[in-house]
Amino acid sequence: MRSDREVPRLDAARPGLAGLVTEPPADFAARVLRRAGVPRERYDTYVRLGTAAGGLYVAASPEAVTGAALDTGGLTAPGFEELHRSRTNRSALRSAKPFPGVTTALRTGRARRLPIDLSPLAPADRAVLEAVRAIPAGQLRPVGWIAREAAVDPAAVPGALALNPAAVLIPCHRVTYDNGTPCDAGYLPGAGEALRAAEGIEPGRVAELRRRGVVFLGSDTTRIYCHPTCAHARRITPPHQVPFRTAREAGRAGYRACKSCRPLTA
Template identity: 75%
Template sequence: MRSGQHASGPPADGPMLAGLAEQAPADFGVRVLRMAGIPREVYDVYVRLDTAAGGLFVASGQEAVTGTALDAGELDATAFEELHRGRTGRSALPTARPFPGVVPALRTGRARRLRIDLSPLDPVDQDVLEAVRAIPAGQLRPIGWIAREAGAAPDEVLVGLAHNPATVLIPGHRAVYDDGTPCDLAHPPGAAEALRAAEGVDMRRVAELRRRGAVFLGSDTTRIYCHPTCAHARRITRPHQVPFRTAREAGRAGYRACKSCRPVTV
């Protein structure tokens, strides 16, 4: 090359430097720790998965899911890592592989058998959240029902819902106050509504039944009464629906409680 003539192509190390700008693999940090001999049990990993309410960060250890959070508002990956460290005392690193069972649980809304670590919580909170996990997809249960199932007081149920470390997977969006209004603790605005809609819960129908005095809904053919969103109650055609304000009223009318949704009977 003559003096004063400039090279027209990239420098010899151009491709190498350009490669540094590429995004690292999702599990790059995990690989580094593994190569450094850091024990797997001292840190968690997480993925971001799509849900009806937006992206959901799901962290897990070797044995169980250890926390989730919807990426609403300003909660990005860095903020989730900080939130998780504050909750558990462990770092969470991104990975490409979700914890076994998480994806089908999100797809079906059935996460009852998914392993979720609730050990950092108070025992009462654990009992409350285990009761919430028993609420089937597409159905709602009042605070009184959750309290009975958990052996807790209603105010303890509210505290447990607020402490939910695994939102969506532990379906707090299926809990309602005893007057039927949603109890959307630990959910960002709009998230619980989106989750209920995705599960086919018609909140307008629920509100209409409440206006008709239907805290419970009976069938005059089976003589069974249920929570209005119970799968059996949704099959009762309107001419055969019998609304009840209380379980006592249903019992006096000769109706028995559904064995599936187990309405409060006192």
């Protein structure tokens, strides 16, 4: 039996003993489950990756990404695990290896082909988020465009964006209200701005065009009109830019809609 005289000596030794403790490998829990014979299909794994807006927790099953959340609001790993469990009813365990394609998608801004499980959402919300996934990196689309692509009421779009289960990978930061101001329904303040800046997007320019009544930009050489942030619109030099307030105005002037950004047609 230990005497009271031994307690001070044990307390004095604790700092040294603490140095002998090391963090387990990131995928330690997943390894234990594999060794125990638990099928991989019964749980998700997650990693934390860097983005222009901070750390991003990304969870995945063997088949698809099942969730992603920024840590900009102070979200911790245990907090993400609980958030993921409440949303999907599946456990998420730390891993050292991200789902295939996630790292590339974050680096290039191209995640449209990345498998993302949206099955827990209502059909209308899924349709909105699938439309958002079609917006190319470095470009913006208004709520009206999203509503048309998803075949929903424009008033339903911000609510669907707020339900985005895969932050950044489903690029809601590329959506604006119809007046050109960002619709950051699913982000904390500053996150959307950081993500747009990293892609070279200038929402202020779009908002300024809207204030001047310019909704579309046409090229007097190709006779095509586009959304202002479309890759083709950005190549139109100022002397050849033709502003339009509506698609009907562009159509009457003999311009046709861009097949890339698919603006509203006349």
